[in-house]
Amino acid sequence: MPDLPRYETHVVENQPPEFAPRDLWADDVVLRESVRREGAGAFAGRIADYGALAGDTLYRLGFDAHRDRPRLRTHDRFGHRVDQVEFHPNYHALMQAAIEHGVAGLSWAQPQAGAHVARAALSYLHSQAEPGTSCPLTMTHAAVPVLRREPALRDWAGKATAFHYDPRDLPIAAKPGVTIGMGMTEKQGGSDVRANTTTATSLAEAGEYTLSGHKWFFSAPMSDAFLVLAQAPGGLTCFLLPRHLPDGAKNAFRLLRLKDKLGDWSNASSEVEFRGAWAHRVGDEGRGIATILEMVMLTRLDCMLGSAAIMRMALAQAIHHCRHRRAFGKRLVEQPVMRNVLADLAIESEAALVFAMRVARAVDAAPHDAAEAAFARIATAIGKYWICKRAPAFVNEAQECLGGNGYVEESILARLYRQAPLNSIWEGSGNIQCLDVLRALAKEPEAGLASWNELQATGSEDADYSGAVERLRAPLAGTLRVEEAGARMLVEDLALALQGNALRRAGSPVAQVFCRTRLGRAHGLAFGTLPPDSSSDGMIDRALAP
Numbered sequence: 001m002p003d004l005p006r007y008e009t010h011v012v013e014n015q016p017p018e019f020a021p022r023d024l025w026a027d028d029v030v031l032r033e034s035v036r037r038e039g040a041g042a043f044a045g046r047i048a049d050y051g052a053l054a055g056d057t058l059y060r061l062g063f064d065a066h067r068d069r070p071r072l073r074t075h076d077r078f079g080h081r082v083d084q085v086e087f088h089p090n091y092h093a094l095m096q097a098a099i100e101h102g103v104a105g106l107s108w109a110q111p112q113a114g115a116h117v118a119r120a121a122l123s124y125l126h127s128q129a130e131p132g133t134s135c136p137l138t139m140t141h142a143a144v145p146v147l148r149r150e151p152a153l154r155d156w157a158g159k160a161t162a163f164h165y166d167p168r169d170l171p172i173a174a175k176p177g178v179t180i181g182m183g184m185t186e187k188q189g190g191s192d193v194r195a196n197t198t199t200a201t202s203l204a205e206a207g208e209y210t211l212s213g214h215k216w217f218f219s220a221p222m223s224d225a226f227l228v229l230a231q232a233p234g235g236l237t238c239f240l241l242p243r244h245l246p247d248g249a250k251n252a253f254r255l256l257r258l259k260d261k262l263g264d265w266s267n268a269s270s271e272v273e274f275r276g277a278w279a280h281r282v283g284d285e286g287r288g289i290a291t292i293l294e295m296v297m298l299t300r301l302d303c304m305l306g307s308a309a310i311m312r313m314a315l316a317q318a319i320h321h322c323r324h325r326r327a328f329g330k331r332l333v334e335q336p337v338m339r340n341v342l343a344d345l346a347i348e349s350e351a352a353l354v355f356a357m358r359v360a361r362a363v364d365a366a367p368h369d370a371a372e373a374a375f376a377r378i379a380t381a382i383g384k385y386w387i388c389k390r391a392p393a394f395v396n397e398a399q400e401c402l403g404g405n406g407y408v409e410e411s412i413l414a415r416l417y418r419q420a421p422l423n424s425i426w427e428g429s430g431n432i433q434c435l436d437v438l439r440a441l442a443k444e445p446e447a448g449l450a451s452w453n454e455l456q457a458t459g460s461e462d463a464d465y466s467g468a469v470e471r472l473r474a475p476l477a478g479t480l481r482v483e484e485a486g487a488r489m490l491v492e493d494l495a496l497a498l499q500g501n502a503l504r505r506a507g508s509p510v511a512q513v514f515c516r517t518r519l520g521r522a523h524g525l526a527f528g529t530l531p532p533d534s535s536s537d538g539m540i541d542r543a544l545a546p
């Protein structure tokens with residue numbers, strides 16, 4: 001024990017030791033199993049290295065990166081417009097570590113089987129340590145397939161996948177690596193981007209335009225370029241808008257202010273105005289939504305992973321605390337009600353991760369496997385809805401396990417709690433995901449078929465599971481059209497069945513109790529309502545090795 005100064009009135013006792021350093025890979029058997037099962041075993045060494053870093057250095061960097069929020073600097077001291085955002089140095093250290101380890105670029109830079117699964121694991125580890133930086137990392141990763149469509153933008157695609165972080169505000173030619181943001185949401189509409197009013201005027205050079213208008217949410221505004229939507233003569237179109245013009249001059253966009261957000265404090269989100277800003281068209285005029293949709297599957301996957309990561313960190317903190325804190329003569333982890341809470345959270349966390357990693361494998365296989373592509377298309381919407389929706393209630397429950405300490409900023413739980421709702425709001429809020437699932441079932445029968453085949457693949461010996469799957473037969477076959485008002489219920493049922501399926505496929509020891517409680521409904525509305533006979537022995541130690 002270090003020689004700590006003593007209080008005159010009392011000794012400090014019954015407080016847990018520091019959480020970090022911890023090895024987020026070695027501690028997480030579910031992650032290790034998932035990586036191997038979903039085909040990324042060849043990357044295990046690389047992921048293990050990042051797990052050790054994330055649970056120590058990156059975890060510590062995250063606290064100050066949040067405490068000291070980004071600041072907008074519109075002008076330099078001589079009065080020139082600069083439109084820059086200053087971050088705490090830890091933000092850059094986090095970004096550098098992530099990009100150098102492939103959190104944004106691995107799946108493109110090393111395109112072998114399992115690369116998307118490996119990058120998903122890296123992203124999961126990073127988001128546990130510091131979820132704010134995951135926003136620019138996710139957007140940079142997801143932009144690559146869109147950038148690759150345009151031969152003129154090949155340099156952008158190449159530098160977005162480089163394992164090189166360069167935060168300098170310079171033209172692309174001077175930088176070995178770049179990050180990419182995106183701008184779709186305007187004041188009058190975010191979900192319904194067809195309402196965008198930003199206009200695009202064609203220039204003499206092929207593919208070049210000027211944009212006039214605004215974006216109401218524009219995150220990571222120090223990104224080197226942004227994929228944005230604007231109205232061209234042929235309709236809503238996708239553009240790449242760089243910070244600097246090809247000749248090196250500053251592009252004509254103005255950062256108006258930074259959002260004063262509930263959480264996500266390490267990362268800046270801005271409002272921006274385009275005043276004849278130069279942009280390069282990506283895809284055809286009028287095909288903006290279809291073009292940018294290529295990003296959407298990837299950003300939705302990262303929302304699933306990000307929320308699963310927040311839950312995982314909250315769970316690990318709760319178990320750690322309860323193992324060391326005593327109340328009423330026992331350690332908290334020995335109290336039966338607390339065991340029920342922790343075991344229930346452990347089941348939920350495992351279900352979130354195994355499903356997200358299963359979807360990562362579908363994304364990995366999608367380019368050469370039509371059935372996996374169809375599954376990835378619908379499963380990302382289902383998972384984005386459900387896993388992100390579960391995170392805030394989950395984090396609150398984990399926070400409560402720490403008592404008052406969980407509500408204090410020095411604990412990461414307060415930060416996780418503020419961060420938790422974000423993934424369900426951005427990139428299509430809950431209702432939008434559910435409507436998208438209905439749309440897929442109505443218009444893309446292969447998506448329903450892929451989900452049905454997935455659910456069929458694990459046998460029918462569990463009555464809770466097979467009963468739940470049977471109830472989904474008609475909607476997935478397209479013989480029962482669910483009305484919009486019923487969309488959330490359908491998607492919740494689908495998500496729970498697919499999570500049960502993923503756990504059963506994995507041979508997880510929590511699969512049966514998941515199916516009994518979530519599919520057989522032997523569960524209350526709050527966490528900690530597992531039936532008393534569903535033994536929590538083993539579940540807590542599986543979630544975090546003692």
Ligand SMILES: Cc1cc2nc3c(=O)[nH]c(=O)nc-3n(C[C@H](O)[C@H](O)[C@H](O)COP(=O)(O)OP(=O)(O)OC[C@H]3O[C@@H](n4cnc5c(N)ncnc54)[C@H](O)[C@@H]3O)c2cc1C
Binds near residue numbers: 186189218261264428
């Ligand atoms: C921290 C943060 C960062 C962000 N960063 C970015 C960014 O970098 N780039 C960017 O483009 N956007 C960004 N956004 C914006 C975000 O993607 C939008 O806020 C989101 O898509 C919702 O759009 P909206 O705010 O206009 O709400 P609306 O579209 O008005 O939706 C409001 C509510 O109505 C629901 N709704 C909408 N249509 C229907 C319908 N037909 N039926 C039922 N319900 C419906 C929605 O689900 C939602 O719950 C960010 C948001 C946040 C909070």
